[in-house]
Amino acid sequence: MLSDTPMLVDVVLPMDKAHNPDEQKLAIAGKLGIAVDEITDFRLQKESIDARQKLIRFQLRFEVGVGMDLPAEVPLTRNYQPVSDQAKRVLIVGCGPAGLFAALRCIELGLKPIIVERGKDVSSRRFDLAPIMRQGIIIEDSNYCFGEGGAGTFSDGKLYTRSTKRGPVREVYETFVAHGAPKEILTEAHPHIGSNLLPNVVKSMRESIISAGGEVHFGAKVVRLLIDETRLRIEGAVCATGEEFRADAVILATGHSARDVYSMLLHQGVELEQKSFAVGVRIEHPQSFIDQRQYHLRPGEKRPDQLPAARYSVTTTIQDRGVHSFCMCPGGFIVPAATENDEVVVNGMSLSKRDSPFANSGFVVSVHPKDTKKFENEHGVLAGVAYQKTLEQATSIAGGGKQKAPAQKVGDFLNQRVSSSLLDTTYFPGLTSYPLHELLPRDVVWRMQEGLRFFEKKWRGYAGSHAQLIGCETRTSSPVRVPRDSETLQSPSLSGLFPCGEGAGYAGGIASAALDGWRCAEVIATWLK
Numbered sequence: 299m300l301s302d303t304p305m306l307v308d309v310v311l312p313m314d315k316a317h318n319p320d321e322q323k324l325a326i327a328g329k330l331g332i333a334v335d336e337i338t339d340f341r342l343q344k345e346s347i348d349a350r351q352k353l354i355r356f357q358l359r360f361e362v363g364v365g366m367d368l369p370a371e372v373p374l375t376r377n378y379q380p381v382s383d384q385a386k387r388v389l390i391v392g393c394g395p396a397g398l399f400a401a402l403r404c405i406e407l408g409l410k411p412i413i414v415e416r417g418k419d420v421s422s423r424r425f426d427l428a429p430i431m432r433q434g435i436i437i438e439d440s441n442y443c444f445g446e447g448g449a450g451t452f453s454d455g456k457l458y459t460r461s462t463k464r465g466p467v468r469e470v471y472e473t474f475v476a477h478g479a480p481k482e483i484l485t486e487a488h489p490h491i492g493s494n495l496l497p498n499v500v501k502s503m504r505e506s507i508i509s510a511g512g513e514v515h516f517g518a519k520v521v522r523l524l525i526d527e528t529r530l531r532i533e534g535a536v537c538a539t540g541e542e543f544r545a546d547a548v549i550l551a552t553g554h555s556a557r558d559v560y561s562m563l564l565h566q567g568v569e570l571e572q573k574s575f576a577v578g579v580r581i582e583h584p585q586s587f588i589d590q591r592q593y594h595l596r597p598g599e600k601r602p603d604q605l606p607a608a609r610y611s612v613t614t615t616i617q618d619r620g621v622h623s624f625c626m627c628p629g630g631f632i633v634p635a636a637t638e639n640d641e642v643v644v645n646g647m648s649l650s651k652r653d654s655p656f657a658n659s660g661f662v663v664s665v666h667p668k669d670t671k672k673f674e675n676e677h678g679v680l681a682g683v684a685y686q687k688t689l690e691q692a693t694s695i696a697g698g699g700k701q702k703a704p705a706q707k708v709g710d711f712l713n714q715r716v717s718s719s720l721l722d723t724t725y726f727p728g729l730t731s732y733p734l735h736e737l738l739p740r741d742v743v744w745r746m747q748e749g750l751r752f753f754e755k756k757w758r759g760y761a762g763s764h765a766q767l768i769g770c771e772t773r774t775s776s777p778v779r780v781p782r783d784s785e786t787l788q789s790p791s792l793s794g795l796f797p798c799g800e801g802a803g804y805a806g807g808i809a810s811a812a813l814d815g816w817r818c819a820e821v822i823a824t825w826l827k
Contacts (some may be wrong), residue, residue, distance in 0.1 A: 304338075304365035306658025312348060312355040312386045326362055329579035338435060339363035341371075346487030347605070352594040354605065357487075374476040376502065378405045378510040385410040385511075386826045389534055391520050391559075393417075394448020395808045396551035396799030397581070398500070400815030402473065406810035407823040411512040412543055414535065416519035416556070419444030419504070420497040427452065430634050431726045434700025439519060442635040442645065443555040443773070446516065448803060449635070449800075450808040454627055454648040457489040459512055459809035464649070470812045477502035480650070488609065515543075520559070523548070523566055523795075531793040547794050547822045551815060552801040554776040555637050557683050569781050569791040570679045572670070573803050576624065576774040577742060578662030579691060579767040580632050581708070582723060585657045585763060588628065607652040610659070612753050612760070619741075621749035624660030624774055629737075631724040632658050632768055634701045641690035642697050642704075644725065656724050660771045661749075663742045669779075682777025689738070693770040696732045704732030708765040712736055712747055721766045734769050779803030787821045796822060804805045 311325050322342075327334045344359040361368060381404075388404050390397045393415035401411035417423060421444035429435040430442070443449045457474070459467060471483050474491065478499045483489035491499060504514050517539070524534040524542065534544035552559045564570055585608075586622050589601040592786035601608070607628035614621050625645070629652030635645035646658045665685065673681035673688075696704035703725055710717045717731045735743050754761040780797035782789055782804075789795040794820045798804065805811035 304363070306366070307362050308343070308360050309340075309360045311358050311360070313358055321486050322358065322360070326360060330362070330364070332364065336364055337362060338366055339368045340767060341368055342485050344487060345485050347593070349592050354593055364651060374472050376506045377478045378402070378506055381405055381408060381410045381511040384508060386547075387412060387545040388547050388601075388822055389414065389543050390551060391535060392448065392506075392550045392553055392556070392799070392801070393446045393514065393550035394551060394553050394799065394811060395450055396805065396811040396818075397549065398503050398507075398815070398817045399470065399812040400472070400549050400551060400798065401512055402503065403816045403819035404822070405507065405510045405512060407819060409819070409823060409826070411507060412513070412545060413507070413514045414518035414520060414537060414543055415446060415514070415516050418516050418806060419493075420446040420451060420500050423451075424497060430701060434634075434702065434727050436634075436636055436639050436701070438638055439517075442633055442636055443553065443637050446504065447496065448553050448811075449555065449645075449773075450811075451500055452493045452633070452647055453625070453635075453645055454490055454493055454630065456625070456807065457483060457491065457809045458487075459807055459813075464812040465816055467809060467813065470809055470816070473503075474499055477506065489537070490648065490650075492652075493647045494649045510789055518543075521562065523562070523568075523792075525566065525792065529793065530791070532795045546826055549796045549798050549815070549818050549822070550780065550802060551798040551811075554800045555773055556801055557687070558684060560680055560778050561779065564679065567791060568647055568789055568795070571779050572679055572682050573775075573777060573779040574664055574666045575682060575686075575777045576620070576622075576660075576662035576664050576772065577686070577772045578624075578660060578738070578746060579769045580646060580658050580771055581623075581658055581661040582632060582658045582721075582766050583760075584764055585629050585655055587759060588657045591759065607657070608778040612757070614749055614750075614752055616745045616748050619666075619745055621745050622662065624662050624771070626657070626659035628652050628657050629654045630656065630658050631726075633725070634703070634727055636690060636694075636701070638661035640694055641687070641699060642770070643690050643691040644703055644770065645773065654724060655744065658724070660774060661746065661767070662771055662774055663745045663749075665742070665777075669739075669741065678779065686772045687820075688750040688778060689770055690772055692737060696730065696737050696769070698730045701727040702730050703727065703768050704734060704737060705729040705766055705768045706732065706734045707763070708750060708761045708767055709763060711767055712750060712761065721764065722770065723766065725768055729768065732769075734767055737769060741761060775806060776801055776803050784826065787818055
């Protein structure tokens with residue numbers, strides 16, 4: 299035995315196979331140099347895949363009890379103590395991950411959250427996606443971007459984040475599990491829930507908020523802030539219906555596509571600033587090609603069942619601008635993510651099993667504020683919004699309307715010629731052959747071309763005959779930031795207003811937005827004491 303004293307130890311093991319307890323226990327004993335029967339208990343903490351060599355290994359981290367049982371796992375429940383009738387009120391504008399997690403944290407801290415959401419509940423919202431796919435008609439307040447759960451609800455539910463310093467990522471994952479997400483997200487290195495499962499998780503979170511005394515109002519599009527002009531303090535908001543919601547603090551968590559909110563803020567004197575974003579296309583490959591490349595498979599060799607659909611990430615810098623993949627969806631689909639009928643915007647999603655025969659990823663180039671200068675005279679700080687909108691409208695025209703998207707084979711894009719035919723695709727509304735090298739801004743096009751050539755040298759076939767570009771990907775992040783004090787998290791223009799999440803420029807995905815909502819709620823609780 300390692301010691302005469304029972305102990306808990308962490309063990310990291312590379313293994314050929316995962317999820318076989320007997321093999322795992324034997325390997326743990328070998329790593330520790332002890333007999334198998336000295337291991338009283340063990341539990342998987344984290345699982346990742348090491349595919350750098352031809353022999354694929356799972357990298358498993360275990361908590362192990364040697365001569366002692368592991369501490370019992372705390373059951374993950376969704377029981378929240380009801381807030382009192384006298385609780386301070388926090389108005390949360392937006393029901394995406396930032397808004398939902400802010401609301402749940404408010405309840406835990408004894409505050410009453412009131413969510414107002416321009417779109418519909420997640421069940422009704424699902425029905426509103428059908429006209430987009432079948433008729434190319436967008437319901438402008440209920441679509442892939444707007445509605446309960448925000449843009450992430452129907453875009454894979456990827457939870458991986460590097461924002462571990464922002465807050466308790468593990469607690470975010472545990473909250474999802476308590477509301478019905480698969481428990482595997484607690485141990486996977488790159489967790490995701492899937493667009494087929496996430497709607498029910500979001501619905502469960504809403505039920506927790508309401509049962510604890512919070513409120514959630516759908517079809518409540520905010521059109522004006524209620525401001526005490528003498529104190530420059532926010533007092534609530536007015537919705538398009540005329541209904542007023544008053545509160546002691548307001549969290550603005552409207553997401554990256556609520557462009558009318560930026561105009562409203564600007565009109566009411568709230569400070570805004572430009573920020574960088576990225577634009578480009580979706581690049582689609584057969585998933586079998588990605589699997590072969592990442593798992594070192596022979597041509598035609600099928601991916602082993604124990605391995606998930608392979609993912610990838612590519613990035614480089616070309617003349618001071620990033621060129622990189624974005625929101626990669628293994629075994630996924632490309633979907634129409636515009637919010638108005640004169641636009642075409644594409645995005646990616648995956649179901650929980652990630653079993654589509656195609657993989658897609660954003661392939662984008664960074665856009666800095668100085669790249670949008672031609673829009674500044676007319677649009678000022680909203681120049682980036684105008685840049686996006688102009689490209690989205692041109693994409694709609696290029697596609698031919700009804701949410702059809704312009705597309706081009708990668709080889710034709712590199713050689714600047716129109717594709718005489720197009721490849722099969724997961725984009726349901728349909729594709730139109732179009733020279734994307736003429737549609738996208740010139741400084742974006744040549745960097746994309748150089749990036750594709752660079753990645754082709756590193757990864758033969760990435761820009762091959764089975765690769766296709768579908769345009770345009772423009773909503774990678776907000777082109778606007780709503781400034782806030784680094785300590786109080788309040789707008790310097792308006793006391794009591796807490797800009798939050800992706801739409802305010804402080805997050806870049808589901809997990810980081812959830813953490814930002816969590817943080818805003820905690821700061822508000824201290825501020826309102």
